Amino acid sequence: MLMCHVKGCATDNFPLRIEDAELEQVEVEFNEDFMRRMINKIEWGAFVQTAFALGVDQLPATVPENIDTEFLQRIHRVAMETKLKEGKMICNGCKHVYPVTDGIPNMLLQETEV
Amino acid sequence: MSSLSRPEHIAPPEIFYNDIEASKYTDNSRITAIQYEMTQRALELMCLPDEPQLLLDIGCGSGLSGECLDEAGHHWVGLDISPSMLAVANDREVEGDLFLQDIGQGMGYRPGSFDGAMSISVIQWLCNADKSSHVPKKRLLRFFGTLYNALARGSRAVFQFYPEGPEQVEMIMGAAMRSGFTGGLVVDYPNSTKAKKYFLCLFAGYAGDQKNSPQVPKGLDSEGEPAKVDYAARR
Numbered sequence: 551m552l553m554c555h556v557k558g559c560a561t562d563n564f565p566l567r568i569e570d571a572e573l574e575q576v577e578v579e580f581n582e583d584f585m586r587r588m589i590n591k592i593e594w595g596a597f598v599q600t601a602f603a604l605g606v607d608q609l610p611a612t613v614p615e616n617i618d619t620e621f622l623q624r625i626h627r628v629a630m631e632t633k634l635k636e637g638k639m640i641c642n643g644c645k646h647v648y649p650v651t652d653g654i655p656n657m658l659l660q661e662t663e664v
Numbered sequence: 665m666s667s668l669s670r671p672e673h674i675a676p677p678e679i680f681y682n683d684i685e686a687s688k689y690t691d692n693s694r695i696t697a698i699q700y701e702m703t704q705r706a707l708e709l710m711c712l713p714d715e716p717q718l719l720l721d722i723g724c725g726s727g728l729s730g731e732c733l734d735e736a737g738h739h740w741v742g743l744d745i746s747p748s749m750l751a752v753a754n755d756r757e758v759e760g761d762l763f764l765q766d767i768g769q770g771m772g773y774r775p776g777s778f779d780g781a782m783s784i785s786v787i788q789w790l791c792n793a794d795k796s797s798h799v800p801k802k803r804l805l806r807f808f809g810t811l812y813n814a815l816a817r818g819s820r821a822v823f824q825f826y827p828e829g830p831e832q833v834e835m836i837m838g839a840a841m842r843s844g845f846t847g848g849l850v851v852d853y854p855n856s857t858k859a860k861k862y863f864l865c866l867f868a869g870y871a872g873d874q875k876n877s878p879q880v881p882k883g884l885d886s887e888g889e890p891a892k893v894d895y896a897a898r899r
């Protein structure tokens with residue numbers, strides 16, 4: 551759900567491209583209603599693209615018509631339980647690199663970028 | 665006009681909250697108790713439905729406020745400018761997703777991403793100009809503008825803060841209203857110097873539709889009764 555926030559960067563600023571990713575699997579309690587609402591908020595194409603870059607290649611290109619619990623659990627595993635531990639998030643629009651260290655993305659901008 | 669009891673007069677936040685200060689802050693039982701209580705009150709003012717929500721903790725620090733969100737079963741994203749505070753939050757294994765971010769630079773979330781936002785003891789920092797390029801009014805506008813965008817229509821943002829005076833309250837509220845928020849200030853225990861607390865209670869989604877905006881909740885007074893609010897939202 552994150553896009554580039556460099557001032558004036560408005561095209562191709564989402565999703566951020568992920569490189570040199572080191573992932574971490576965490577455990578988060580599954581809540582079906584929460585995930586149902588999340589799916590509506592997620593930009594599906596961007597989500598699939600990002601998941602693919604992280605090595606998750608089993609997601610359908612469009613949201614299935616009948617969303618069952620099993621499907622929601624799969625999304626939960628990717629969206630909630632897979633964390634980027636180290637790596638880079640790069641804006642395809644302005645090429646700004648947001649480094650990720652110890653699971654924390656650095657979103658700070660140069661004063662010239664705000 | 666600098667007073668040493670206000671950390672924002674001492675140094676910029678990312679310098680003030682260094683490793684030492686970050687662990688001192690988090691290990692202080694008086695601070696943890698106060699932050700806990702204020703976060704509970706903020707949650708009450710947010711009137712969230714009784715199911716897990718996706719929330720934003722603005723200036724999450726070492727995760728004291730975020731832990732109350734964990735307890736209440738919500739998911740959250742925490743933003744803070746201090747690497748040391750975030751490192752403590754990481755060590756304490758809070759559930760939220762942490763981001764190193766200067767909120768005065770705005771945030772880049774997709775429209776409507778969050779079901780609500782809260783911020784405990786943070787926004788008074790935005791009234792300072794810590795760099796020559798900082799213009800507090802501009803930073804406040806950028807902050808509230810991008811926050812408004814990130815919030816789902818109909819959601820609330822509640823900020824507990826320590827204003828230095830009425831000008832700061834006005835500057836902060838003015839920027840929030842200009843960014844599209846409705847709402848106003850809730851003052852708890854207005855007659856007690858010690859217990860008095862300010863909560864800015866904002867609603868997203870009623871820009872141009874003020875008459876349908878929810879009422880600003882009443883503050884508490886010493887008997888636990890609603891008290892008078894001394895600042896109301898005006899445009």
Ligand SMILES: C[S@@+](CC[C@H](N)C(=O)[O-])C[C@H]1O[C@@H](n2cnc3c(N)ncnc32)[C@H](O)[C@@H]1O
Nearest residue numbers: 677723724725728729744745746766767784789
């Ligand atoms: C008193 S602490 C409160 C932390 C947490 N909300 C709590 O209740 O324990 C204030 C926090 O605001 C953060 N802060 C101050 N200015 C900030 C800014 N411009 N952007 C992001 N965080 C900021 C500081 O780094 C610090 O962690």
Ligand SMILES: [Zn+2]
Nearest residue numbers: 554559641644
């Ligand atoms: Zn960009």
